[in-house]
Amino acid sequence: MSEIDSLMQGMSLILSAHHLGLMVVGVLLGILVGVLPGLGAPNGVALLLPLTFTMEPVSAIILLSCMYWGALFGGSITSILFNIPGEPSSVATTFDGYPMARNGQAGEALTAAFTSALLGALVGVLLLTFLSTHIARFALQFSSPEFFAVYLLAFCTFIGLSKNPPLKTLVAMMIGFGMAAVGMDTVSGELRLTFEQPWLLSGLSFEVAVIGLFGIGEILCTVEEGLVFRGERARITPMVILRTWAKLPRYWLTWLRSALVGCWMGVTPGGPTAASFMSYSLARRFSKNRERFGSGEVEGVIAPETADHSAGTSALLPMLTLGIPGSATAAVMLGGLMIWGLHPGPTLFVEQHDFVWGLIASMYLGNVVSLIVVLATVPLFASILRIPFSIIAPIIIMVCAIGAYSVHNSMTDVGLMLIFGALGYLFKKLGYPIAPLVLAAVLGDKAEDAFRQSMLFSDGQLAIFWSNPLVASLTSAALVMLFWPLLAKAIASLRSVLGRKLARRPA
Amino acid sequence: MSSPSDTPLVATRWVETGLALFTGALGAILMHGSLAIGIGWGDAGPEAGYFPFYIGLLLSCASLGNLLLALLRRPAVAESFVGRQAFRQVLAVFLPIVGFVAAIPFTGIYLASILFIAWFMWRARRAGQGHRWLTMVLVSCGAALASYLIFALWFKVPLPAGLLGDVANVLGGLRP
Numbered sequence: 001m002s003e004i005d006s007l008m009q010g011m012s013l014i015l016s017a018h019h020l021g022l023m024v025v026g027v028l029l030g031i032l033v034g035v036l037p038g039l040g041a042p043n044g045v046a047l048l049l050p051l052t053f054t055m056e057p058v059s060a061i062i063l064l065s066c067m068y069w070g071a072l073f074g075g076s077i078t079s080i081l082f083n084i085p086g087e088p089s090s091v092a093t094t095f096d097g098y099p100m101a102r103n104g105q106a107g108e109a110l111t112a113a114f115t116s117a118l119l120g121a122l123v124g125v126l127l128l129t130f131l132s133t134h135i136a137r138f139a140l141q142f143s144s145p146e147f148f149a150v151y152l153l154a155f156c157t158f159i160g161l162s163k164n165p166p167l168k169t170l171v172a173m174m175i176g177f178g179m180a181a182v183g184m185d186t187v188s189g190e191l192r193l194t195f196e197q198p199w200l201l202s203g204l205s206f207e208v209a210v211i212g213l214f215g216i217g218e219i220l221c222t223v224e225e226g227l228v229f230r231g232e233r234a235r236i237t238p239m240v241i242l243r244t245w246a247k248l249p250r251y252w253l254t255w256l257r258s259a260l261v262g263c264w265m266g267v268t269p270g271g272p273t274a275a276s277f278m279s280y281s282l283a284r285r286f287s288k289n290r291e292r293f294g295s296g297e298v299e300g301v302i303a304p305e306t307a308d309h310s311a312g313t314s315a316l317l318p319m320l321t322l323g324i325p326g327s328a329t330a331a332v333m334l335g336g337l338m339i340w341g342l343h344p345g346p347t348l349f350v351e352q353h354d355f356v357w358g359l360i361a362s363m364y365l366g367n368v369v370s371l372i373v374v375l376a377t378v379p380l381f382a383s384i385l386r387i388p389f390s391i392i393a394p395i396i397i398m399v400c401a402i403g404a405y406s407v408h409n410s411m412t413d414v415g416l417m418l419i420f421g422a423l424g425y426l427f428k429k430l431g432y433p434i435a436p437l438v439l440a441a442v443l444g445d446k447a448e449d450a451f452r453q454s455m456l457f458s459d460g461q462l463a464i465f466w467s468n469p470l471v472a473s474l475t476s477a478a479l480v481m482l483f484w485p486l487l488a489k490a491i492a493s494l495r496s497v498l499g500r501k502l503a504r505r506p507a
Numbered sequence: 508m509s510s511p512s513d514t515p516l517v518a519t520r521w522v523e524t525g526l527a528l529f530t531g532a533l534g535a536i537l538m539h540g541s542l543a544i545g546i547g548w549g550d551a552g553p554e555a556g557y558f559p560f561y562i563g564l565l566l567s568c569a570s571l572g573n574l575l576l577a578l579l580r581r582p583a584v585a586e587s588f589v590g591r592q593a594f595r596q597v598l599a600v601f602l603p604i605v606g607f608v609a610a611i612p613f614t615g616i617y618l619a620s621i622l623f624i625a626w627f628m629w630r631a632r633r634a635g636q637g638h639r640w641l642t643m644v645l646v647s648c649g650a651a652l653a654s655y656l657i658f659a660l661w662f663k664v665p666l667p668a669g670l671l672g673d674v675a676n677v678l679g680g681l682r683p
Contacts, residue, residue, distance in 0.1 A: 051662040167572045171530050174566035178537050181559040192555045193540040216604065223600045224593045390631030390638070394624040395650050397604055402616060402654055406664040414608050422601070426526055429588065430519070448558040456552040
């Protein structure tokens with residue numbers, strides 16, 4: 001098995017004190033941003049990005065990805081102990097996690113959450129280990145039209161499957177594309193859309209948008225809701241952990257189902273949030289203890305946590321193989337890869353063999369490290385949340401300002417962060433999604449290049465997107481996804497009409 | 508979410524309308540800028556404005572759709588967007604942030620951060636949260652010092668030091 005060989009090679013690359021140290025630092029920072037209101041995985045990674053420019057790419061990606069795992073874990077701590085989801089993807093964990101904590105089972109709930117999170121993540125990494133090479137090899141045949149069709153599929157899926165109104169998703173996405181277009185045209189090298197403003201010459205960077213939209217916007221929403229942290233105490237002892245572990249195997253079916261849901265939603269741009277909700281409702285539908293859901297059922301913690309983490313890890317599969325991130329955090333990491341001078345996509349597996357397998361190997365190790373670190377530090381991080389908001393908020397804002405400044409060493413970016421902050425507040429309150437904006441801001445240039453190349457091939461004929469079976473099926477799939485809500489409605493009404501006709505017909 | 512007792516400040520409809528007009532204007536700017544550099548077919552294929560023009564067009568069209576939805580859908584958007592009290596609280600955080608950012612070019616990021624954090628805590632103290640003076644000084648100066656150690660020294664990201672940097676330079680210059 002060449003995958004196993006590559007994996008072992010990756011393992012030998014990352015098994016050093018330096019990298020293990022980076023993992024622990026990454027996980028701790030990740031738990032911190034996951035726990036704090038206003039900071040989440042996407043902007044935690046964006047804040048850390050400028051600090052990684054001087055690092056080796058492998059070390060940098062280990063730091064960033066471990067921060068991602070840490071943030072996913074941190075989100076569950078606040079959900080369970082404080083009934084406040086630190087991350088949107090851990091909202092579903094509050095449904096049963098917080099009632100468990102109130103019943104005095106905080107330790108059990110946390111252990112179950114972390115353990116199922118680890119198991120979920122491992123399924124995602126296994127998928128990555130054994131599928132990525134094949135997908136990358138397949139994608140090596142892609143040329144520009146195929147790539148554009150894949151991008152189109154990703155963006156259309158966002159619009160079609162999003163819970164937000166489709167027009168609002170479209171607006172958010174187009175703002176992202178617009179941001180990417182400002183500055184230098186990557187094809188001709190010509191400056192465009194700068195309106196003779198010197199501060200627009202270097203373009204609008206997605207990091208600033210992420211920091212403003214997620215960081216400042218989130219703080220403003222938190223203030224408006226008048227958030228008060230009133231948490232349950234957590235005591236995690238080795239006895240509690242062992243007792244919970246002994247109970248977990250009986251939920252293997254829930255775990256398996258949730259992991260599959262998570263992988264599917266992670267690979268397609270459904271993302272961890274959709275995955276955790278879907279998995280929770282599936283678990284409730286199939287559970288024997290259906291009536292106990294919502295009042296502290298451990299199955300209601302296992303299901304969303306498993307799906308959340310398997311979606312989080314499998315979101316890296318399309319990011320590495322096709323250059324399409326499955327979640328906002330993956331989008332920011334993808335931006336990082338491009339800044340480090342790597343080209344995400346199928347060629348990455350050929351040209352940057354060590355980088356890819358170092359990353360995959362670090363995901364196995366990083367998730368295990370996360371579990372140990374998070375179990376050991378729950379009381380510490382729970383006490384951080386008891387620090388008054390009047391201390392935490394200004395410090396978070398300071399960190400955001402420093403982060404925005406350090407992207408290009410310019411004050412303009414800090415000002416832009418403010419504008420994006422106000423926009424993020426409005427977006428969140430009016431139901432505009434933020435993730436598509438980030439995704440489009442990161443991918444905009446690549447999508448445009450692919451589109452313009454295809455147009456060059458075909459002399460401006462859109463028919464090139466149906467010129468061979470592969471690209472035709474991708475483009476058609478994209479259109480199906482785009483109109484999926486309408487199609488689903490049409491099929492449903494057709495069925496009911498047919499059903500009525502059949503019923504009317506005399507037997 | 509704003510509590511029901513809070514007097515409504517503005518209906519969701521008008522905020523929706525405003526945001527739709529704003530995004531629509533962004534789309535118009537995009538189209539205008541693209542037209543200026545050419546959206547057609549040049550010697551080397553599509554010109555630089557070719558792709559952004561359609562982005563702007565889609566943005567404007569989608570915004571128009573949102574605008575119509577906001578104006579036509581009666582009951583759903585008539586409810587309050589934000590209460591007076593809640594919005595005052597949002598402004599009480601947002602305006603200081605604006606002040607903080609505006610101060611950075613003059614005072615540098617460290618001094619601005621110290622003042623910003625201290626002011627935040629001082630306000631909370633007036634509102635009845637017991638922060639002692641010592642805590643306020645330690646937290647605000649500690650945060651600034653930590654950011655200096657982490658960003659400027661460890662990761663070598665130069666931050667605008669402003670006044671404090673000038674003072675440090677002068678002191679450094681005095682040294683023989």
